[in-house]
Amino acid sequence: MDTHRRVAITGIGMVTPVGNDVETTWDALLTGRSGTAPITLFDASGFPVRIAAEVKGFRAEDVDVPRKTLKLTNRSHRFALAAAEQALRDAGIRPQPDTAARWCCAVGAGMMTSSYGELAETHDHSGASGELDAGLLLSDPAANDPLVFCRSQASAGLALVTSCFGIEGYATAVHTACASGGQALGTALKLIRRGSADFALAGGFDSMVSPIGISGFVLLSALSTDNDTPERASRPFDLSRNGFVLGEGAGFLVLEEWEAARRRGARIYAELAGDGNSLSSYRITDSPPDGDGPIQAMRAALADAGAAPGDVDYLNAHGTSTGMNDRSETAAVRAVFGDGVDNVSVSSTKSTMGHLIAAAGAVEGVVCALAIHRSEVPINANLVDRDPECDLNIVTGAARRQRVRVAISNSFGFGGSNSCIVLRNPLEVDGKGAQG
Amino acid sequence: MSGSRILITGTGAVCGAGMGPEAILDAVCAGRSALAPITLWDTAGWPCRVAAEIPDFNPRTLVEDRKLHKLIRRTDLVGIYAAGSALAAAGVVTHRDSLEESAAATFNDRSGVFVGSGGGNYQNQYDFFPLMTEAHGDLAAFGRELTNAVNPMWLLRTLPNNVLGHLGIKYMLKGPNTCITNHSCAGAQTVIEAAAALRAGEADRAVAVGHDTPIEPEMVLYYYRLGLLASSELLPFDARRTGSLFGEGGGAMVLETEASAAARGAPIVGEYLGGGYACEAQGLIAIRDDGDGVVRAVRQALDDAGLRAADVGMIVAHGNGTPQSDASEAAAIRTVFGTASPPVTGFKWSFGHLIAAAGILEATVALASLKRGTVPGIAVWSRPDPDCAGVPVSASAQTPTSDVALVICRGFASTNAALLIRAL
Numbered sequence: 001m002d003t004h005r006r007v008a009i010t011g012i013g014m015v016t017p018v019g020n021d022v023e024t025t026w027d028a029l030l031t032g033r034s035g036t037a038p039i040t041l042f043d044a045s046g047f048p049v050r051i052a053a054e055v056k057g058f059r060a061e062d063v064d065v066p067r068k069t070l071k072l073t074n075r076s077h078r079f080a081l082a083a084a085e086q087a088l089r090d091a092g093i094r095p096q097p098d099t100a101a102r103w104c105c106a107v108g109a110g111m112m113t114s115s116y117g118e119l120a121e122t123h124d125h126s127g128a129s130g131e132l133d134a135g136l137l138l139s140d141p142a143a144n145d146p147l148v149f150c151r152s153q154a155s156a157g158l159a160l161v162t163s164c165f166g167i168e169g170y171a172t173a174v175h176t177a178c179a180s181g182g183q184a185l186g187t188a189l190k191l192i193r194r195g196s197a198d199f200a201l202a203g204g205f206d207s208m209v210s211p212i213g214i215s216g217f218v219l220l221s222a223l224s225t226d227n228d229t230p231e232r233a234s235r236p237f238d239l240s241r242n243g244f245v246l247g248e249g250a251g252f253l254v255l256e257e258w259e260a261a262r263r264r265g266a267r268i269y270a271e272l273a274g275d276g277n278s279l280s281s282y283r284i285t286d287s288p289p290d291g292d293g294p295i296q297a298m299r300a301a302l303a304d305a306g307a308a309p310g311d312v313d314y315l316n317a318h319g320t321s322t323g324m325n326d327r328s329e330t331a332a333v334r335a336v337f338g339d340g341v342d343n344v345s346v347s348s349t350k351s352t353m354g355h356l357i358a359a360a361g362a363v364e365g366v367v368c369a370l371a372i373h374r375s376e377v378p379i380n381a382n383l384v385d386r387d388p389e390c391d392l393n394i395v396t397g398a399a400r401r402q403r404v405r406v407a408i409s410n411s412f413g414f415g416g417s418n419s420c421i422v423l424r425n426p427l428e429v430d431g432k433g434a435q436g
Numbered sequence: 437m438s439g440s441r442i443l444i445t446g447t448g449a450v451c452g453a454g455m456g457p458e459a460i461l462d463a464v465c466a467g468r469s470a471l472a473p474i475t476l477w478d479t480a481g482w483p484c485r486v487a488a489e490i491p492d493f494n495p496r497t498l499v500e501d502r503k504l505h506k507l508i509r510r511t512d513l514v515g516i517y518a519a520g521s522a523l524a525a526a527g528v529v530t531h532r533d534s535l536e537e538s539a540a541a542t543f544n545d546r547s548g549v550f551v552g553s554g555g556g557n558y559q560n561q562y563d564f565f566p567l568m569t570e571a572h573g574d575l576a577a578f579g580r581e582l583t584n585a586v587n588p589m590w591l592l593r594t595l596p597n598n599v600l601g602h603l604g605i606k607y608m609l610k611g612p613n614t615c616i617t618n619h620s621c622a623g624a625q626t627v628i629e630a631a632a633a634l635r636a637g638e639a640d641r642a643v644a645v646g647h648d649t650p651i652e653p654e655m656v657l658y659y660y661r662l663g664l665l666a667s668s669e670l671l672p673f674d675a676r677r678t679g680s681l682f683g684e685g686g687g688a689m690v691l692e693t694e695a696s697a698a699a700r701g702a703p704i705v706g707e708y709l710g711g712g713y714a715c716e717a718q719g720l721i722a723i724r725d726d727g728d729g730v731v732r733a734v735r736q737a738l739d740d741a742g743l744r745a746a747d748v749g750m751i752v753a754h755g756n757g758t759p760q761s762d763a764s765e766a767a768a769i770r771t772v773f774g775t776a777s778p779p780v781t782g783f784k785w786s787f788g789h790l791i792a793a794a795g796i797l798e799a800t801v802a803l804a805s806l807k808r809g810t811v812p813g814i815a816v817w818s819r820p821d822p823d824c825a826g827v828p829v830s831a832s833a834q835t836p837t838s839d840v841a842l843v844i845c846r847g848f849a850s851t852n853a854a855l856l857i858r859a860l
Contacts, residue, residue: 046579072720100717101732109617111596112556119561122654123568130566132559134477134653149658150720154555154596154617159720159849168729171715171851172625175555175596175617183614187629194632196713196736211575212564215582216591277612277638279549281604284507284592296545296610300638414592415601417613 005193006429008261008268011091011254012366013083013203017053017247018353020062021086026370028352030399032381034231035353036245041209042116049223051230052209053247053354055079065164074151076110077160079250079359080205084161087201091254091266095199100168104197105161106187108180108204108358109173112154116211118142157205169197175358178318180204181251182361182411182419186275188255189421198260203252204362214246220285222322234355235382236319236348237326237390244320247354251363258429269369270407271429274305274422285414287325291332294318294410297418298336305422307406309337312344314371314407316364317392319348319380320355329410330390345402347380347395361411361419368407368423375403442631444706444857445641445692446528447800448521450498450514451685452488453787456521457800461808464786464801465833467815471670471681471788477653484660486668487651488683488788490514501606507589508598511554511684514793515599515647516606518686519549523643526690529607531700546696548611548642550630551600552622554792558654560594563587599647611639617792620754620847621713622646623687624795624855628711630691640696647686648792656682662721664758670789672755672782672814673762673829675821680756683788687797706803709743709840709856712736716850723760727768729852730754730844734772737842737854748778748856749838750811752802753827754846755782756789761846766824779811779834780827786815795845799855802841806859811836 014021017035018028028035035053044050060070063081073081088094095103114122122143126136137143150156158173170191174183181204188202208214217223224243226233234245255272262268278300280293287293302309318329326348334341349367356363371377377400386394405428411419449456452470453463463470470488479485495505498517505513523529532543567585571578587593595601597615604610612633616622623646630642650656659665659682666679691708714732716724723729738745754765769777783798790797805812811834818831828834845853 043575044579046576047582048579101714105715109555111594112617113561114558119564120568120573123565124573127562127565128569130569132562132565132653134479135481137653137657138481143654143657144661146658146662149662152558153619153720153848155619155847155849155851156720158618162715162717162849163719166717168715168717168732170713171618171849172616172621173555173618173849174614175553176600176613176615177595177597187614190632190636194636211578212561215564215586216594218582219586219588219590220592277614278545279600279604279610279613281544281608281610283605284595284598284601293610300612304638413597415595415597415615416604417597417600417615 006258007189007192007272008256008258009253009270009272009369010256010261010266010268011087012369013086013252014363014366015055015079015083016249016353016363017055020058029349029378032352032379036230036233042211049214049218049225050227051233053245054209055249071147072150073160076205076207077157080157080161081164083203083250084201084252087252087254095166100166102169102198103167104170104188104191104200105167106184106202107158107173108184108362109154109157109175110206110358112152114148114152118148167201176417177413177415178357178360179411179413179417179419180358182421184362185365185421186419189272189275192255192257198257200255201252202255203250204359205250206356206358207248208357209246209248217246232382234321234351236321236351236380237387237394238383239385239387241321243322245354247356249356249363250359251366253366268426270372270423271426273424274301276301276304276420278418280416280418282416287328287412289328291328291335294329294332294412294418295335297420301420301422307422310340311406312408313404314377315344315346316368316409317346317348318410318412319350327389330392333392342393344393345377345395345400346392347378349378351381364409365421368409371407372404372423372425376401441694442634442708443692443694443697443704444689444708445697445702445704446522446526446690447803448518448525449687449797449800450490450517451787451790451797452490452683457804460801461804464783464812469786476651484656484665484667486681489651490684507592509593511647511649512598514649514686515645516602518647518688519603519643519645522688522690523607526702528690544608544610546611546640547609548630548633548639549600549603549609549613550626550642550644551615552626552646552792553596553599553615553617554648554650555596555617557652559652563590620791620794621845621851621853622792624845624853627796627855631708634691634693641690641692643688643690644796645686645688646793646796648790649684650682650791651684666757670757670785671816672757672785673821673824673827674817675819677757677759677762679758680789683790685790685793685797687793687800689800704860706860707858709858710737710741712740712854714852718850720848723764723850725764727764729850730765730768731771733852733854737856741856745773747838747840748842749836749840750778751780752798752841752843753780753782754844756784763823766827770826777828778837780829781811781814795843795853799843799857802843803857803859806836806839806841
């Protein structure tokens, strides 16, 4: 019963370190024009990591919301509102009073946090000794400012997206670290499938390029310290890789029930065909060397999509450029695809745009939709000396012109959540019309 | 709507009113409130000084493994405890451990974990205060001293999805999973999403858990300034109500397909009948006065369960005690149930507003109430509010009119969830 409702991707939007829209981002991903550079958002000169993939030239006033609403946004929310608006405009459909209840919204949201500036205000006023003096909070301007609270809440982004675009159906925010964006797309897929909604605005947003955000990863030694060669710092599957590059941004997609999308003559980028999730239950930050966990997520996603490993032409890897992830992911991919593994073009677009954390899975879902729509596979930049343990058919040098029947995107998070989503070429769907 | 029934095979809970749904229900039925002066910090001079803390909070009582305590927060302890209790009550791990290796591996892959988390707090960020003091506002100095001054595990302690990751590791559950950070609806949503995964055949069983510990100074202050907190009393549907009050806690249930429960002879305590959910698109704090989101969520849940409004035997309302939320919730109940509403109660007067844990913990207590054949009274309720007319609340116990309970849950972003459960 559920499986009869197919889901179409009819709109896409992106704000990334390599472009504030879909076209610019896509061009960069094809050529590997890196978004990584010295950090400009704060004085990082004393930090062991002084590079990041920042969103560039993005102006708050470009976000098309009332000034009053803008005050309720943090940096990542503004990325979200911009990318969501792009996706709705691209789809040519948006919630109306008579359809609002049939629209759902699922977002992968970044971690709840106040900005460094606000934290510093509270430190200076109420924690100057190095410890919070709760009594001083009572007269602390930041701690008494409802706007600071509103910007920092975990569901603030969801509140902004649903209220700005008038979404009145199921609305949810998930956070499974780097798997968040992928899980949000999977959640939206299932909401449409099970009839809870006919339309979805789904995506992810994050911005951790801040003193506290970057500190968290620095303390875990998770980031590349190649401060002198930023554009080469993110090099998934390369033998010399030494950590990921922190990025920021947002990706959103408009999803619609397939038949309705066809009826209105919508341009369909791809079918969002399957979603698979597993929990590694291994260690909080490590992935199992044998790929256990990601294997089950990929298999579940393919089964959910009714696709066989042999149908897959493109894999957008999680590919963080950490020693452990890339080896573990390779092991998982080899286990899932077996002898056919060399038929799958693989790239990690984090090589170009860095790791967008809670937004990564959503942005990379958009990338897969584009790979199908444009018959072109983006490159895995900076792969010079391939790690022999990362033996996959990785797209290097130039983007590949190839027809993509099925594309899949992996996203694995701290905490052990593994998300895999499957996208299918619309022509493949129509070819199988009798079954569908 | 779905062919297969979703059974509840275990529940677990902890909050200020007690450990376990039965003990919590005992407190509620006895008219005991855990709302008391806050002890977590000195609240002299504070406009709001009351919350429902878990008494004698002892990390080791909640999570035995001491090594873990360094890696997680108070809220995670509560969540791991609640989920662990539900899994123990359902006998999930005992059964798995009786299986031979490959059957056990399949069992693990077919066991899901759905967590509703408060999403984060302010206190963890204060871990940077000593460094900020040392750096005197100089970020370069902050960067240089970072690794000497801050615990390397800081980010891991801060992760909103810690309960998910640690439950997986502790119990080797490896199936579908998520961590929902959607404020007060998060806990109720874990039940809806877990049930959806079982209905879709993605898993055979899942633990759903919501956990939150919002009682921290900065959080209390913001909620108070926004007009959401009372200063000392939480009076649901009462004309004297002025706001909500925080509690802390975790609630969990194990949901299981009929086939899985039968195959392992699981204890069956209830059934999940259906769920509904709607957003009012009003922004973070605002809500509609007509209760539109509640109306739609409840009607969807009835639809999903294949029930009529008249089949509902009791309502556990959100009843958070704020003037607008209770009035609009009452409007919604009138819209759906007309003049024939079943008995209505709410639990927050007894153990506070548990935010991300509220809906699911209240569902475990609702189930215990159904089993006991009682609709506990709202002991603090005394003055009817015309704005809440038509909602049959009472200070004393009432009797459910059927074995079905409706649990209503509302949260920021003007979101609303409804759960229908049956006692078995």
